[in-house]
Amino acid sequence: MPERSKTVHDVIVVGARCAGATVAMLLARRGYRVICVDQALFPKDAVSTHMLRQSGLARLRDWGLLDRLKATGCTPIHSITMSYADAHFSGFSDPIDGIAETYAPRRFVLDALLQDAAREAGVDLREGVTVTDLVRDGEFVTGIVGRDRDGEPVTEHARLVIGADGYASTVAQLTGAQKYDVIPGETFTAYSYWSGLTMQSQLRIGDKQAVGGWPTHDGKTLIWCVQYVDRFAPFRADVEGNFALAFKETAPDLAELLDTGEREERFYIARYPENFYRESHGPGWALVGDAGYHKDPFTGLGISDAFTYADLLAERVHEGLSAARPLDEALAEYQAQRDRSSKPMYRFTCDSSRLVLPDKHVEVMRALPGSATHTQQWFRMMAGGLSGREFFAEDNLASLLNPQGGR
Numbered sequence: 001m002p003e004r005s006k007t008v009h010d011v012i013v014v015g016a017r018c019a020g021a022t023v024a025m026l027l028a029r030r031g032y033r034v035i036c037v038d039q040a041l042f043p044k045d046a047v048s049t050h051m052l053r054q055s056g057l058a059r060l061r062d063w064g065l066l067d068r069l070k071a072t073g074c075t076p077i078h079s080i081t082m083s084y085a086d087a088h089f090s091g092f093s094d095p096i097d098g099i100a101e102t103y104a105p106r107r108f109v110l111d112a113l114l115q116d117a118a119r120e121a122g123v124d125l126r127e128g129v130t131v132t133d134l135v136r137d138g139e140f141v142t143g144i145v146g147r148d149r150d151g152e153p154v155t156e157h158a159r160l161v162i163g164a165d166g167y168a169s170t171v172a173q174l175t176g177a178q179k180y181d182v183i184p185g186e187t188f189t190a191y192s193y194w195s196g197l198t199m200q201s202q203l204r205i206g207d208k209q210a211v212g213g214w215p216t217h218d219g220k221t222l223i224w225c226v227q228y229v230d231r232f233a234p235f236r237a238d239v240e241g242n243f244a245l246a247f248k249e250t251a252p253d254l255a256e257l258l259d260t261g262e263r264e265e266r267f268y269i270a271r272y273p274e275n276f277y278r279e280s281h282g283p284g285w286a287l288v289g290d291a292g293y294h295k296d297p298f299t300g301l302g303i304s305d306a307f308t309y310a311d312l313l314a315e316r317v318h319e320g321l322s323a324a325r326p327l328d329e330a331l332a333e334y335q336a337q338r339d340r341s342s343k344p345m346y347r348f349t350c351d352s353s354r355l356v357l358p359d360k361h362v363e364v365m366r367a368l369p370g371s372a373t374h375t376q377q378w379f380r381m382m383a384g385g386l387s388g389r390e391f392f393a394e395d396n397l398a399s400l401l402n403p404q405g406g407r
């Protein structure tokens, strides 16, 4: 079968959602010839509760895309109500990176916005192309092999292939990229969309389960519950009944609120895969997004981290392809920087997603309604703008836990 092309592109990106479309856009804006392929035909939804963090919104702003996102009519979020055991409080972080609110845009809106921006930057973005193999020259990856939406073979060549193809990454499997720091996933989620609710963000943690929700597009509110995997099979036997029960047990006030609205879509159910890092570079290839670093969605960092590390990867790739330094050295630094800066939130995410908080956390949460400053700090920590070490420092908590202590 004749090959479709012998052109050598600068970069091929596999996967065209938050990590892939983004890194493709950033490299094309630097003048590189980039093709980006995805097996999906867009616009297409993705299984995700799609909360963006301030870090992700700041990246969109830097790329000139935040105003476009706001123009889609997504409801801004500026308050979070949280509860655990008898602790109950509301608040929000002070601005992080200049961003004072968050958004939870539907994925068929957000991903399309990123894909449009990539095409505008000059990316040849091809939908319906499934990658099944890699072209190699010795140990070097030099391209992709796959098929298009009509089943016709596709072969493309590039100086670098980037896998942005999600946690089950084909590129990772084909390169043999090893996982490390693996922590098993212990929970599953069920969620849907309600109309007729007026609600900001809610996060309520109960006995080995959590419920919550937040506003998104078109007047709809995303409503979710999370439980341990040992309850997965019984839950599926009666999704609607068990979903309602989770709210009654964990947050009766929200259960009553749901009764005032209408569920508009089917339930989406997903078991969370394990948490892991993957080796994210090798001769002629790199990984970004969930393909290289995946964690439980409990802290809502997957999309924002995809932006942050797509930005970092584009920077390092530019250094390598422009011969400012050897590409392999630049890619090794990308992985090291990513791991270093993400590790504290990785640990925090894996710990908090177990839904059993340490006694110290509970003591602090009970006290938070008495301190607006600490409440703001708590939400700043949850958003990744303050480290757990800084927040839980004895000095910082003294005035919260011991207000009569003479400080």
Ligand SMILES: Cc1cc2nc3c(=O)[nH]c(=O)nc-3n(C[C@H](O)[C@H](O)[C@H](O)COP(=O)(O)OP(=O)(O)OC[C@H]3O[C@@H](n4cnc5c(N)ncnc54)[C@H](O)[C@@H]3O)c2cc1C
Binding pocket: 014, 015, 016, 017, 018, 019, 020, 037, 038, 039, 040, 046, 047, 048, 049, 050, 051, 052, 053, 129, 130, 131, 132, 164, 165, 166, 167, 169, 170, 189, 270, 288, 289, 290, 291, 297, 300, 301, 302, 303, 304, 306
């Ligand atoms: C239930 C759930 C809730 C979540 N909630 C949140 C949240 O609230 N906030 C948040 O930030 N994150 C959340 N996440 C995580 C977030 O969705 C991911 O971190 C994010 O989608 C990762 O983006 P990505 O671009 O790396 O991969 P993906 O979004 O998985 O995109 C990968 C793309 O690669 C394509 N692809 C795969 N294989 C091939 C192939 N062989 N050939 C061609 N194309 C291929 C796929 O079609 C897909 O379009 C949630 C995840 C789940 C499962």
